[in-house]
Amino acid sequence: MKFVQDLKRDEREIKSLKERSRIIFLFISIMFCIGLFKILQLSILDNTEYLDDSDKNRIIEMPIHPARGLIKLQDGLVVAENIVSKDLFIKTEFLDSAEKELDYLRTNIANDRKLTYSDVKNYKKDEKVLLLRNLSSAELAKFELSKEFMPHISLEISLRRYLPQKNLFSHVIGHLGRLSSEEKTYLPRFEYPLTSFLGKVGLEKVYEKELKGFPGLSLMEVDVYGKKIRELERNLPLTPKDITLSLNLKLQNIARTELANRKGAIIALDPNTGFIKAMVSSPDYNPNTLNGSEIGSSFEDYLREDSPFFNRAISGSYPPASTIKPFVGLLGLEEGVITEDTKIEDKGFFQLKEDGRRYRGWKEDGHGQVNLNKAIVESSDVYFYELSSQLTIDRISKFLSAFGFGKFTEIDLYSEAQSILPTRNWKLGNIGEPWFVGDTINIGIGQGYITSTPMQLLSSISAIATKGKIFKPKIVSKIGSEPLMPELLHEIKIKDQQHWNIIEKSMIKVIQSWNGTAHNLYTEGGVVIAGKTGTAQIKSLTDQDLTVREEYQEVRDNIEDRDHALFASYGPIPNPNIAVVVIVENGESGSAVAAPIAKKMIEAYQKITFIDEQ
């Protein structure tokens, strides 16, 4: 019977086992169904969402930055290009622990060059610190050979802006710089990654958009560590445009050489088109060291008292001084206050009828009998005191304004200063005093409240050269392959065209006459130039107790107090093709210092155009 008992027990056990299995199975099945529903939800219901997520994981968008556009001269000479720069970097996190590597770098590769990193605390984590910029080929070779001693130092290759002529175009082209903290906030990160450069001043800034182009896009597949696996898609960048300047290399070179070791500015333009032929401001700087393409002075080094960053040609404000006299004389003719033959007696001073106050001319003994021609040629102050007192400020302001005084010239550069053309309202608003006749008299010789930038003065003088036409001054003559056309800004209409000739004749006489203030320029049979000298006083000379000579002696002792020398000119007559303004700060004499430079420029330009025509 044992068999039957066993059989029954087996049956009982199997039954219990099956029952209990069912219980466990039920429990597991419920859990399993929950899992299955979750899987269905993931892979069927939310499939697209998760596909998006997985694409976001693996695909990153990398901008492709095109090389910056070139800047050329009209003959094709490249004045701003991109060069490959090889720099050594180290990650911030290794900087503390890699003292040995840095020592090795210092002694074996950098030699006498100083490593560029300064204080570790200034750097954020995950940033790279520049150690050595612009390796020479010898340094590069040494680094490649001894790389294993410096495992944390990495070589990176990038494009840097390079100006082959270095300082020559510093103020025109300007330099690039890293993004400022403010620029980081508003510039799109895609176009401007944190380490990128952008134009800070000059044409680099004005034409930033054209020169930069627009970055292309590369879709890269990356793994979880950010390593690039392959490129999925590529949108090519918008190629930047090259920019062609109207500047002339020879004129630019002459201007820079002549201004060397002086402060001042020279600008030349073609009065018939407004295209700038030369623009130099001195002192200047080497943009390459700021662009990181050359080793040398840093930004801070240039923050000197003589401010090399300051573009005196468009931002410097100077009294126009005697260079204003042709304009005032023209107004006198126009208004009928004087004729060509009207004469006054210049005794060396002008006395106001109202208060008896005396205004002295620069020549103590006076010029004697003076008509308009003589007044311009010898630069008689007294003649223009008299004339301006009769013209009144209202008429003077209105007329000078037509020539561009007190206005922007709208040149294609930033940071142009606005010259000041005072009016009654201007004085009331800015000085808080009513207008006095004495103020008008000062304006008549270009002193007092009136100021001009060299650029504005050039624009105004070119209006005399073209008999009334003022073109918008332009440095850039071509963007990409599209030439820029001259733009006539304004045309001055006068009652009698003959008046232009009277003024021009006087301006020619300034050089040709034996008594002209710039007669030193005269050469028999040379290029005929029309011009006007100016000597801008920065220290007032109205103290009545001293003679001019005595006062001047005092002023001469301090270089900073010396007069600015000005010369505004154009040539050749009769068909002028270039107008030049030269300002030499503290140069004292317009005729001795400024005028010869202008003459050189005009003569050189004639040779250039002659060769061009050949």
Added chain:
Amino acid sequence: MSNRNPLDYSLNKPLIRGFNPINYLFKDLPLFLALLILLSFGLLMLFSASGQSTSMVSRQIIFILVGLVLLLSISHLKPRSYKNILMNSYWLGILLLIYVLINPASGYQTSRWIDLGFFSFQPSEIVRLILPLSIVAYLCRKEMVPKFQDWMITTFGALACSYLVYEQPDLGTSIIVLTSGLIPIFLAGLPLRIIISYFVVLSLTLPVIWTNFLYDYQKERVYTFIDPNADPLGTGWNIAQSQTAIGSGGLYGKGFLQGSQSQLDFIPESHSDFIFSVIGEELGLLGILFLFALYAFILWRVFRIGFYAETNFERLACCSLGFIFLLFILINVLMVIGIIPVVGVPLPLVSQGGTSIVVHLLAFGVILSTKKTQL
């Protein structure tokens, strides 16, 4: 074979009369073939998940071969012959667990690994299978219904193992070890009144355990499991990436070796615990269903063998191992899709891991050995 049940005798009768060497060698050919398919499938997925590393795959192949040899050898032993060994193997498990606490392999934060030089393993992975078998062997050591003290001894035996694993510390695995010990006790007929008293004790001690015994990282895991998106780069990041992988796979998957999440290393531990998400991403829902079908077929064969085995020991052993197998699948899948917190359970016979493979194949050896084949 005095107490042979005539019923299962007829069922276990081979279909083809006469000696069939293949049937004899493999005991249950459908089960064996299903295992081979599953293992091959696992190797393919491992190849993909490991970043197409042949060295990892060949290492896995070696373990599979070792496991299969062991499987075939054990399957031809009589269960009776190793019943006592199984019962005493409990002490081996305890020894390993104590050893790992005293002398853990260096290089790991927790003391879970034993380093043998050429390979290292987690004793808890072995204990997960030794424990239920030894409990079954203990409960069936005599031809009689277990007494009260037997239930108590086996329960405390399971608790002891579980506690030693908890000390490593590894809460997840300790719960799994406890469960794999309790399954055979329950299947063997643990009386209802004891079950009820267990629940009472458990509900009373649970708050005490939460406040006194859980480490912060364990609580953290429970929290992130509740809201995995709260901390996308911390503990929940793994789950978020794994869900993204399965979700982006869709119905058909991205194709073998084409899953971006797995090929680009976004899935952590993709070759071991998270290989399921690689399957989901590259083979899609269909791949998952294929895997489930394969598992279901294997389990059906296991329970079929189990229910018709001769002795109570064999039946309990088969069913316990079957349920534990099912439990591991369930826990791994639920963990990968983010329904339960992350615990260290590989996907059985698919995930990379020598110990896991060998131990599971051993278990199938035990299961196959309970099947009778005619000579």
